[in-house]
Amino acid sequence: EAQVTQNPRYLITVTGKKLTVTCSQNMNHEYMSWYRQDPGLGLRQIYYSMNVEVTDKGDVPEGYKVSRKEKRNFPLILESPSPNQTSLYFCASSGGSGRGVQNFGAGTRLSVL
Amino acid sequence: DAKTTQPTSMDCAEGRAANLPCNHSTISGNEYVYWYRQIHSQGPQYIIHGLKNNETNEMASLIITEDRKSSTLILPHATLRDTAVYYCIVRRSGGSNYKLTFGKGTLLTVNP
Numbered sequence: 001e002a003q004v005t006q007n008p009r010y011l012i013t014v015t016g017k018k019l020t021v022t023c024s025q026n027m028n029h030e031y032m033s034w035y036r037q038d039p040g041l042g043l044r045q046i047y048y049s050m051n052v053e054v055t056d057k058g059d060v061p062e063g064y065k066v067s068r069k070e071k072r073n074f075p076l077i078l079e080s081p082s083p084n085q086t087s088l089y090f091c092a093s094s095g096g097s098g099r100g101v102q103n104f105g106a107g108t109r110l111s112v113l
Numbered sequence: 114d115a116k117t118t119q120p121t122s123m124d125c126a127e128g129r130a131a132n133l134p135c136n137h138s139t140i141s142g143n144e145y146v147y148w149y150r151q152i153h154s155q156g157p158q159y160i161i162h163g164l165k166n167n168e169t170n171e172m173a174s175l176i177i178t179e180d181r182k183s184s185t186l187i188l189p190h191a192t193l194r195d196t197a198v199y200y201c202i203v204r205r206s207g208g209s210n211y212k213l214t215f216g217k218g219t220l221l222t223v224n225p
Contacts, residue, residue: 099211104156
């Protein structure tokens with residue numbers, strides 16, 4: 001089954017403790033992206049990647065890092081999480097032919113205390 | 114990408130057709146209309162997209178007006194599981210970032 005898998009689904013952590021949210025897709029998609037969703041602000045793009053070793057900032061990249069060493073994986077790294085990064089995070093992927101057609105993961109709900 | 118306007122909320126009776134409107138009066142010639150939905154905090158789900166012709170798939174139909182300034186998503190026989198926020202997104206076909214700009218969407222509530 002074609003899917004985007006995020007782990008963990010839920011995470012509670014404390015300020016300053018580094019964490020990684022993993023994202024993996026099995027569709028051989030070139031494009032992958034991270035969004036965060038907050039009440040009243042909608043979904044905002046954090047980072048995106050056009051292919052292996054090609055990443056770029058989205059609208060709200062501060063406090064986040066990403067890497068794309070393999071085509072299928074696109075982890076989101078919070079080096080020093082802060083409470084304002086408490087949010088619902090989604091990973092998405094897309095193949096080259098349908099750029100607006102994207103597959104989203106089930107989401108990761110992160111709470112930073 | 115063109116701005117879209119959708120009603121904040123709509124209700125529909127189970128088994129009836131749900132018609133969700135979207136206004137995109139500033140759409141340009143190379144911009145597509147996409148529809149996604151999000152069922153309570155789940156990941157957004159792609160529904161359908163089109164450029165100028167009407168489109169239909171197993172989930173829904175998309176009707177785009179001739180001047181392309183508005184469109185309607187039709188769920189032919191709404192079920193309770195169709196209760197979700199529906200997003201109309203307009204974006205151009207090219208670009209180096211496939212970013213989707215989600216607005217506030219329409220909360221569709223399907224009632225028994």
